[in-house]
Amino acid sequence: MKGQILKIFKREKRIVSGEALSSELGVSRVSIWKHVRKLQELGYNIIATTTGYRLIDSIDALFPWEFPDRESKIHFFPKVTSTMDVAGEFARKGCSHFTVIIAGCQKKGRGRLKRIWHSSEGGLYFTIVLRPQIPPVLSLRLNFAASLVLAQLLRQMFCIDAMVKWPNDILVNNRKISGMLSEIEAESDMVSFLNIGFGINVNNDPAAKEPAATSLRCILGKKISRKQLLSEFLDKFESYINNVNLDNVIPEWKKYTITLNRRVKVVTSHDISEGVAIDVDENGTLILELADGSIKKVIYGDCFHI
Ligand code: BTN
16 A cells, blocks of 8 residues: 555655545545555655645655565565574565565674674665575576676666676675675475575665775765665566576676686685686586695685785
């Protein structure tokens, strides 16, 4: 109902009477008044006059009704520990494929290798629950698909030189703008769910806590609509994974990576290696050539360009 009321406000661009809203939407004027009051409480700038209501300007809200085509699968929480925790609970309770958990901020945002992901207001924090019918070994390709689609979208929407750093970071001018984290559960060699969490620095300023990070607002010098970015990303990512042959993901991802053919330090949960990143195989494993000429394969870790 809230989405429908907002749609009418945006269409009319003038004062709309409670009576007109109630007859178009088939609910009582009291019900309209309650919804409008709730929208005002949520931060929407709606004025109420003796003749009706008017939306003064749009806000960058991430409530489910802001995504009308996928409203039933979007869940927004103003503050959570981590969207990964919430998405895990939803997935174990059987939520459907492509359910999206969004948070305004996170108290315990997690990064890879148990790092903290600082998650203040203004950033975009969400986790998508996927239920691909694939064996776990192929699932990493979906993480690479996610970083590929996001890098392409950032280039297209903002004309910025977004590049991917193994495994799934997105950098602009060598500074991190987005990171991804995934959690998987499998049953009898089939993925039961794969949750991919995205942290995108949009209107927040992460540099104080993470000097090597930046945000879209810092790069572009203006506020960016998180809703538009998220909406376009969800459409593009969903369509990509529905249509792509997973064999094509890594070759495409390689066109946007800055990791290959350079010296790197790779940190995993149990060791640190240095070498030249010579390739990424079809499942996303990083192939390193070490100083003694031997080859080391790293499935999961963090990579630092040196
Ligand atoms: C990394 O680069 O280390 C991964 C960062 C992933 C951050 C996102 S924010 C949404 C989701 N919830 C979390 O706690 N982490 C991921």
